[in-house]
Amino acid sequence: MTLPTLFKDPSARAWTGVGAAAVALFAVAPLALSDFRLGLLAKYLCTAMVAVGICLAWGRGGLLTLGQGVFFGLGGYAMAMHLKIADAGPGNLPDFMQLYGTATELPWWWRPFGNPLFALAATVLLPMAVAAILGSFIFRRRVKGAYFAILSQALAAAFAIWLIGQQATTGGTNGLTDIQGFFGYDLDDPVNQRMVYFVIAAVLLLLIVLVRQLMHSRYGELLVAVRDSEERVRFLGYDPANVKLVAYVVAAGTAGLAGALFVPAVGIISPAMIGIVPSIEFVIGAAVGGRASLAGAVLGAIGVAWAKTALSEEFPAAWTYFQGLLFIVALAFLPGGLVSLAGIVRRRRASHGSGDAGGNMDGGRDGDAGGRADGDTVGNAGEEKAPAVPLGGAV
């Protein structure tokens, strides 16, 4: 296969992308970065896992999931609970319970997490189960658009507030801190930290491949159809609630896994990492990079997380404003995210090349939007919509 044909075939291009990412994550980064920076990268990669799910649910499904912190938190707490129990050793209570609690033994709902297999399964299955229950209520009641986003956000707030209120069993505002070991490995050892990084990188790549497969399956096509015209899909004999539910549950699963791996990478999980602000931050990365494209969402998430560290070191006060600005600018002026820039530049060049006036490029973009508005007569005008991104080009 020659190089030009390689880049025309979307599947080959995707595998090239995954291969390049694997080289970067497994060879380049460990050599080029210090242990400290590699640890930070591990943290960013967890954010990218959440973005993989957001890309599916929001980019392809039109579900603006502003509450992924809930699922990230469920996965994170499930993992942290197990690690705290393991740290404490058999028969002992985790440190914070001895400090704040009056209990002399583990609460009943902590006990199953002592089993490593249960805890590992729970990091993914618990968020997915919660998403399935919430989602079936939300989608069957036909809650959509901004209402769905607000509801998601409220759930994230409620979960964080509940955790804070349960000081004796969840560690309250502090969360579950000072995690020492990871299935028998000491997390203070740089070699083990490196291993955690490799596990995270491998899981991220695996999730990308899985979700890409889902996006390009018949289900993925149907999901885009539901995003663009939910009523029409209903008249074809599908229940759009189920279609959306699958995307929502998968996104919850990736967020749960991300939360679970975040814990050994960072050594802590607390309500401040899963509430409203972090939930919005998860979405910003995907929006800036390009929500409908896996490559865009993943790179955007890593980039924004990196920028947060870099800029908040320099300008701690200004970062929040900058982040808000970034979100607004991306949604208002570049709804396809940074990945769509390439397409826009290509179109502009093409229109200049054919001797057309520069206005043509605007025409192209407006045309996309206008065409979709026409299709809206059936009545989901309020629905979130991703920009025109050809289905072939993800990853």
Added chain:
Amino acid sequence: MSELSGLGIRGLRVSFDGFTAVDGVDLDVRPGDLRFLIGPNGAGKTTLVDAVTGLVKAQGSVRFGGEELLGRSVHRIARSGIGRTFQTATVFEELTVLQNLDIAAGAGRGMLTMLRRRKGVPEPVARALETVGLADLADTLAGTLAHGQKQWLEIGMLLVQDVRLLLLDEPVAGMSHDERQATGELLEHISEERTVVVIEHDMDFMRSFARSVSVLHAGRVLSEGTVAEVQADPRVQEVYLGHAAVGDTTLGDTALGDTPLGNAPLGNAALGNADLGDTGPELPDEPEPAGGTPGGLTGAAVQEVRGA
């Protein structure tokens, strides 16, 4: 495809906040019919289709092939073999023609099939592409199709969906003459194997292709029969042309010149000026009506309806 089924509607009633849009409609469409639903704007035609397809709540009974449809959810009604289109073509703009059809074909697919990638073109999809004449455009994004092509794609989606009853809401609106002709022939072909109901405002189109016609007015069925029977029905003339024309045995200049026949009734009437204009040649020797109305059209329409 299973055998042909007919549609039976009894006492159908739809109200929105006290306004009754469909007011006790009884309607029978026999299996394999190509039925046109006509009537002025606001007659309840689209609401009737909305009720049959489960989009709005209704009282009464709607039976298709012996199954009661009222009370079922939209997607269940769709699965029992009833498909519809909308006044504005509603296709999935960011998917290709092929993907649109493949989705339409797939409501019964199992989980494993859904999670796999589509390989090749399923046979019913290939047939529908040929039938609606979009085979060359299979890989085109549906959003870039011309208006008429979108309507055909929608009809193609109903074919792969394998519905036994097609409810089409103004399928030829905005089409050129040739496109209308092609669409009409397509519908005739389709109705050999399926039952077709068409809401239409284009009277020429209706005259050319309807096997039977129901006229709706103010939420009720006003008249029903062949094109000729319906056109001869004085009640239909009244609805379309105003009170003065009816009961007046000689369709004289006075009647036409009268205000009720002037702009108001025709302006609202579904007959539409363009259609009426087309009928002009049929009455070369009819005197132009008096009065300042855009009378040529009015006269032609009345003559056409009465003379049929």
